[in-house]
Amino acid sequence: MLIDGDKLKINMEEWKSMLDDVFGPIIATLQEIMHNKKQITGKCTYLSLVGGLAESSYFQARMEEEFGLKSKYGLSIIVPKRPILSVVEGAAWFGAETIRTLSESISATFKAIVGLDFGTDGIGIAYGIGDKMFIHSGWESEKYARRTKRRTIILLDQNNDVAGFGMDGKETYLDLEEGANDWKLFENFKMQLYPEDHSGKDGKIVIRDLLTAANRAKFPSELIWIEVFKHINKLVTKYINEQAKVTTKGEIQWVISVPAIWNDDAKEKMKQWARRAGLVKRHLPNQCHIVYESDCAVLGMLSAAHDANDVEFKQNDKFMVIDAGGATVDFSCQKLCDQYENIGDYETEEIIFPSGGPWGSVHIDSRFIELLGEIFSKEWMDEFRIKLPHSFVDLKRLFQEAKEFFYKNKEDETHNCKLPMDFIEFMSEKFEAKCEDEDDEDENDLDDFIGDKAVMGHEELICLEYIQNTLNELNHVV
Numbered sequence: 001m002l003i004d005g006d007k008l009k010i011n012m013e014e015w016k017s018m019l020d021d022v023f024g025p026i027i028a029t030l031q032e033i034m035h036n037k038k039q040i041t042g043k044c045t046y047l048s049l050v051g052g053l054a055e056s057s058y059f060q061a062r063m064e065e066e067f068g069l070k071s072k073y074g075l076s077i078i079v080p081k082r083p084i085l086s087v088v089e090g091a092a093w094f095g096a097e098t099i100r101t102l103s104e105s106i107s108a109t110f111k112a113i114v115g116l117d118f119g120t121d122g123i124g125i126a127y128g129i130g131d132k133m134f135i136h137s138g139w140e141s142e143k144y145a146r147r148t149k150r151r152t153i154i155l156l157d158q159n160n161d162v163a164g165f166g167m168d169g170k171e172t173y174l175d176l177e178e179g180a181n182d183w184k185l186f187e188n189f190k191m192q193l194y195p196e197d198h199s200g201k202d203g204k205i206v207i208r209d210l211l212t213a214a215n216r217a218k219f220p221s222e223l224i225w226i227e228v229f230k231h232i233n234k235l236v237t238k239y240i241n242e243q244a245k246v247t248t249k250g251e252i253q254w255v256i257s258v259p260a261i262w263n264d265d266a267k268e269k270m271k272q273w274a275r276r277a278g279l280v281k282r283h284l285p286n287q288c289h290i291v292y293e294s295d296c297a298v299l300g301m302l303s304a305a306h307d308a309n310d311v312e313f314k315q316n317d318k319f320m321v322i323d324a325g326g327a328t329v330d331f332s333c334q335k336l337c338d339q340y341e342n343i344g345d346y347e348t349e350e351i352i353f354p355s356g357g358p359w360g361s362v363h364i365d366s367r368f369i370e371l372l373g374e375i376f377s378k379e380w381m382d383e384f385r386i387k388l389p390h391s392f393v394d395l396k397r398l399f400q401e402a403k404e405f406f407y408k409n410k411e412d413e414t415h416n417c418k419l420p421m422d423f424i425e426f427m428s429e430k431f432e433a434k435c436e437d438e439d440d441e442d443e444n445d446l447d448d449f450i451g452d453k454a455v456m457g458h459e460e461l462i463c464l465e466y467i468q469n470t471l472n473e474l475n476h477v478v
Ligand SMILES: Nc1ncnc2c1ncn2[C@@H]1O[C@H](COP(=O)(O)OP(=O)(O)OP(=O)(O)O)[C@@H](O)[C@H]1O
Pocket: 050, 051, 052, 053, 055, 056, 057, 084, 118, 119, 120, 121, 122, 123, 149, 324, 325, 326, 327, 328, 329, 360, 361, 362, 400, 403, 404, 405
């Protein structure tokens, strides 16, 4: 392909500083927990990292450096093979009484167990059918099919019918003609359920009744969740029928994970919404379990360690688990009560109530947008976002891809981030207009302009590669 976007070459130090802005508070909070709760975390042997951020090689390296075997905490760090899926895998395992009796327990009443992880950033689905466990991978999107979790986004049309789901819903919304402003896009709506004042009874939160769409319209939370459940039900039924060749006729056991700080009313609401969406039948006991994400994260981690056969847990072993996701990071500490031979024997005891904070991976994306604002100016970035919203979404997607591969090779001096061609053209035009306005004949290369910039107090950390070649090619094609 002739025009294939371009690359921003970013020095490793700049990358590290972007990521450390988010990792810093996570490390400080864990140090504080280990220090203040020494009497309970004492003799804690393991630190397990789960959630999307735990996929990051740099995050793993930082945690090893601060808390690993060679640090003063001396913890064994455990990262499951697919940490982003630990919660949803744990949710699915919850449905079965034991791994060994998985097929018996299902066949007793249900044909399949479905675990749902409603993350702030993404929704994960895991299936337990027969004695097999597998992850939903059939997200019906061409552009975003690579993802293991679907983005937590829903679009409603003017009749409040679902017009799109995930990133496809967002793209449809961005394509709307002006005047279609009664369509409602809900992004990160799980986060919106949290009230500003988090201090409910027993430190638990009472979730909000109304959610706000991108056009500022308010909409009842329950209607959004019911629509989401209906959509998932259709998707799951089709997937099970096609992939496992099982006709479920609704005989699915649902295990839905929620944050540990939700109170009992919030959990009950979730169950009611699942019932109203037709997932759960009143006459079937045990058809729906609402479980805590922190407990699922532990179970997901234990099952992954069990499968990999790389850790031998013993009775009374204590482990900290960090679920570092898209928007939030949760810390919990549990103890293994029984001698551990099979996941089925697993019984743990919570020794610290889960706590957390807003330090997920999307905050790294925001840091990158800030960095571009420092290079090109905040005004140009704001204008770009408003005038070319699709390209702005693409810019973030390309950054996320670059972020996911950062630090795979520790020896690299730089790590590139591709940029959409629209972005480069837009900034080139802005830059040319600026030079003309200022009658500046000396400065005429956008890559020089970028190379000279000090960002976040550092110089010569960023440059734009091959831009001139690609622009020449572009001009040639036009
Ligand atoms: N290798 C990686 N490095 C850094 N971030 C990553 C990597 N892989 C995935 N992510 C990020 O992980 C995030 C998604 O993580 P996850 O699915 O655990 O979040 P979530 O469960 O939706 O959110 P939360 O748990 O906060 O409600 C995305 O922001 C994605 O960019």
